Amino acid sequence: MRTRLFIVGLLLTMSANSQILYHDASAFPLLGKATDATLTRYERLPDSLEHISRKPLWDLGRNSAGLALRFRSNSTCIAAKWEVRNNMSMNHMTPTGIKGLDLYCLQDGKWVFAGSGRPQGKTNEATMVKNMVPEEREYLLYLSLYDGVTSLAIGVDSLSMIEQPAVDLPVRKKPVVFYGTSILQGGCASRPGMAHTNILERWLNRECINLGFSGNALLDLEIAEVLASVDASMFILDFLPNATVEQMKERAEKFYSIVRAKHPDTPILFVEDPIFPHSRFDKKVAQEVKHKNETIAAIFQSLKKQGDKNIYFLSSKDIIGHDGEATVDGVHFTDLGFMRYAEILYPLIKKHIR
Amino acid sequence: MRTRLFIVGLLLTMSANSQILYHDASAFPLLGKATDATLTRYERLPDSLEHISRKPLWDLGRNSAGLALRFRSNSTCIAAKWEVRNNMSMNHMTPTGIKGLDLYCLQDGKWVFAGSGRPQGKTNEATMVKNMVPEEREYLLYLSLYDGVTSLAIGVDSLSMIEQPAVDLPVRKKPVVFYGTSILQGGCASRPGMAHTNILERWLNRECINLGFSGNALLDLEIAEVLASVDASMFILDFLPNATVEQMKERAEKFYSIVRAKHPDTPILFVEDPIFPHSRFDKKVAQEVKHKNETIAAIFQSLKKQGDKNIYFLSSKDIIGHDGEATVDGVHFTDLGFMRYAEILYPLIKKHIR
CATH class of the missing domain: 2.60.120.260 (Galactose-binding domain-like)
Known part of the structure; x- marks a missing residue:
C-alpha cells in the first residue's frame, strides 16, 4: 500500500x-x-x-x-x-x-x-x-x-x-443510422456524450450515425439517399417532431422506399412523436402531437399491409418517463430524457442488429 | 367529443x-x-x-x-x-x-x-x-x-x-434546510426546478430552504446561525465538496453545535463527498475525496459517541448511480444526477420529518 x-x-x-x-x-x-x-x-x-x-x-x-x-x-x-x-x-x-x-x-x-x-x-x-x-x-x-x-x-x-486504437470498438461494421430532429441532434444534452445516439453507441459498442437536423427533419428526399448509402444494421426514423402532417402524407412513404429499395431486409424503426411534457397543459400542442401520431400510425399500417416484414413502430408512450421532468423546455431532452430514451431504444436495437 | x-x-x-x-x-x-x-x-x-x-x-x-x-x-x-x-x-x-x-x-x-x-x-x-x-x-x-x-x-x-394560493402546499411549517456547495445551489441543473432541493420540495410537498453557496461551503459559522434561526424539520449538511480537511477539523463540530444548541432533537444529516465520476481516472481527486470522507466519518463518530441520537450519515456510494453519467464535468450534477440524488434523499428525509 x-x-x-x-x-x-x-x-x-x-x-x-x-x-x-x-x-x-x-x-x-x-x-x-x-x-x-x-x-x-x-x-x-x-x-x-x-x-x-x-x-x-x-x-x-x-x-x-x-x-x-x-x-x-x-x-x-x-x-x-x-x-x-x-x-x-x-x-x-x-x-x-x-x-x-x-x-x-x-x-x-x-x-x-x-x-x-x-x-x-x-x-x-x-x-x-x-x-x-x-x-x-x-x-x-x-x-x-x-x-x-x-x-x-x-x-x-x-x-x-x-x-491508433488497438481494438475496433465501437464496432464500425454495419452501423446504426438515425434520422431526425433537434432532439436527435442532441438538444439539449449537457455534454456531447449524452445525446442518445452516443449513449447507444457506447452501450451497443456499435458505431451510430446521427443524421439529426434541428428543426429540419422535413423528409427531404436527398437525405433518404444519404441514409440508403450506408450499409446499416438498422435505420431509426425519428422525424415526427419536425415534419408536418402534410409533409408526412406527401413524402414519408417515398422517403422510406428510397431507403428500403437499397436495403430490402434491414430493420427500419418508425418512432412516434414524444408526448411532450408541456402538452399536458398546452392543448394546441397536444392536438398537433395526436394528429401527427395518427398520421404516422396510418402510414406504418399501410406499409405493413404492403407486406414489409422488417418495419417496426415505437410508441412514444414511455420514452421519456411519465413524471414530466425529462426536458428543459417541454420539448428538448435533458440528460435525464436522453438516458430514458436510450434505455427504451437499447433492447429494441440490440434485438434487431446483426 | x-x-x-x-x-x-x-x-x-x-x-x-x-x-x-x-x-x-x-x-x-x-x-x-x-x-x-x-x-x-x-x-x-x-x-x-x-x-x-x-x-x-x-x-x-x-x-x-x-x-x-x-x-x-x-x-x-x-x-x-x-x-x-x-x-x-x-x-x-x-x-x-x-x-x-x-x-x-x-x-x-x-x-x-x-x-x-x-x-x-x-x-x-x-x-x-x-x-x-x-x-x-x-x-x-x-x-x-x-x-x-x-x-x-x-x-x-x-x-x-x-x-393568493388556495392551499398551503408545499407545506411551509417546519421546512427542510440544506447547507452546501455549488452542487447544492443547483449546479448544473438544466432549469431551476431540477435542483434536488426543488425536486424534494415537490415530492415531500414541504418547503425546502437552499443554502448552497458555490465554492463557498467553508463552514462559516455565521451561516450555522442562519440555519439555526429556522424552525426546521431536518437539517442536511452537504459541505464536503468545498470544505478542506483542515476546515472540517477546525469548524465542523462547532458549526454543528451552533445548530444543535437551538434544535436539540431535530434530525441532522451529514452527507459524504460524492464519488465524482472523473475520480476513476484522476488519482489526485480520488485521494482528496477519500481523505475528506475519512475525516467526516471520524467527526460523525465522535459526535455520536458524545451521545447525540438524532444525527445521521449518508454514504455517497450510491447517490448518483454507478455509470459515471450523472455529471456535466465530473463534478457538477446534471438533471440525471439531481434526480438520482433526490431519489436517495427522499426516503431518508420523509422518514425523519414531522
Whole structure:
C-alpha cells in the first residue's frame, strides 16, 4: 500500500512537471459519418449536397453531432485544442453540449466517462482529464453537437505515446443510422456524450450515425439517399417532431422506399412523436402531437399491409418517463430524457442488429 | 367529443386574441428563505451579514437558488418579466438554469412541470405555458439558481384572475434546510426546478430552504446561525465538496453545535463527498475525496459517541448511480444526477420529518 501511494505520488509529480504536446486529430479514426465525401473532415453531409439541400439543412449538416474520434494513449492527461465554425449559443443548452468535447475511456469492455472539454468560444483549449496513472488506454472523444468542429488536436504528455486504437470498438461494421430532429441532434444534452445516439453507441459498442437536423427533419428526399448509402444494421426514423402532417402524407412513404429499395431486409424503426411534457397543459400542442401520431400510425399500417416484414413502430408512450421532468423546455431532452430514451431504444436495437 | 373539441378550439381562439397583463410578484408568497430580513426580496442571507460574511459568500447569498413563488390563476397562459442582478454565464450550465424561471402546476396533489422561462439576458420576458383550458390552477414558480432575481412580474390573460394560493402546499411549517456547495445551489441543473432541493420540495410537498453557496461551503459559522434561526424539520449538511480537511477539523463540530444548541432533537444529516465520476481516472481527486470522507466519518463518530441520537450519515456510494453519467464535468450534477440524488434523499428525509 505504501509503495503504491509512493508510486502514485511520483507519477503525479511527474505529470505536474510534464509538458503537453498536441497532435493533429486527422491521423485518427473518426466514427459517425455516413460518408467520407464531405467538404471538411468534421461534418456530416456529402459535399454533393452543398448546392442541392435547403440552406438550413446543409448548414446543420456541418455540425459535428455524433462524430467521435478514437485513439490510444498512455498519457497521464488528455487535453484538446479545437475550433468551431459558428461559436453558437442557445439559452436552453450548455456551451459544453453545444460546442464542447466529451471524453470516454474503455474499461473492461465498457466506455466510461473520463472528462468533458468545456469551451471558451470559437477557439478552445481544455484539459479533459489529468493526474492519471500512465497506463495505455483506449479513448473515444465525442465532438460538439450544435456547432461544427473545424480543427482538432489532442494533447498528451510530451513523453507519452498517442497512437491508433488497438481494438475496433465501437464496432464500425454495419452501423446504426438515425434520422431526425433537434432532439436527435442532441438538444439539449449537457455534454456531447449524452445525446442518445452516443449513449447507444457506447452501450451497443456499435458505431451510430446521427443524421439529426434541428428543426429540419422535413423528409427531404436527398437525405433518404444519404441514409440508403450506408450499409446499416438498422435505420431509426425519428422525424415526427419536425415534419408536418402534410409533409408526412406527401413524402414519408417515398422517403422510406428510397431507403428500403437499397436495403430490402434491414430493420427500419418508425418512432412516434414524444408526448411532450408541456402538452399536458398546452392543448394546441397536444392536438398537433395526436394528429401527427395518427398520421404516422396510418402510414406504418399501410406499409405493413404492403407486406414489409422488417418495419417496426415505437410508441412514444414511455420514452421519456411519465413524471414530466425529462426536458428543459417541454420539448428538448435533458440528460435525464436522453438516458430514458436510450434505455427504451437499447433492447429494441440490440434485438434487431446483426 | 365533438363538443369538447369545439370548446377547446374556441378557447384557443380566445387566448390567441387576449392580451397579457403583468402583476408584480411581491404580492404573492415566496418559499425558500431562511429569513425575511433580507436587503431585497429575492435573496437568501440576512441583511445583518452584509458586512460580516466573506464577500464571495455574501454575493452568492444574493442568488435566488431555491426560492419559489406561489400563486393561483385561471389564465390560459402564464408569462413572466424578470430582471437578474449579474447576467451570469457559465459554460457548463444552461442559461435557463442559471438565470431562467421554471413553472409547476398542482394536479391531483402533485406538482407537474408546466414550462420553463428561457432568459434573454439581464432583462427577460417569456411565456412559460400557453393554450391552456382556462381552469383555476395552483402554480409554483422557481427562480434562477445562479443569478439573483431583482424584479419579477407574472403575466396572465388580461381578463383572467391571479390571486393568493388556495392551499398551503408545499407545506411551509417546519421546512427542510440544506447547507452546501455549488452542487447544492443547483449546479448544473438544466432549469431551476431540477435542483434536488426543488425536486424534494415537490415530492415531500414541504418547503425546502437552499443554502448552497458555490465554492463557498467553508463552514462559516455565521451561516450555522442562519440555519439555526429556522424552525426546521431536518437539517442536511452537504459541505464536503468545498470544505478542506483542515476546515472540517477546525469548524465542523462547532458549526454543528451552533445548530444543535437551538434544535436539540431535530434530525441532522451529514452527507459524504460524492464519488465524482472523473475520480476513476484522476488519482489526485480520488485521494482528496477519500481523505475528506475519512475525516467526516471520524467527526460523525465522535459526535455520536458524545451521545447525540438524532444525527445521521449518508454514504455517497450510491447517490448518483454507478455509470459515471450523472455529471456535466465530473463534478457538477446534471438533471440525471439531481434526480438520482433526490431519489436517495427522499426516503431518508420523509422518514425523519414531522
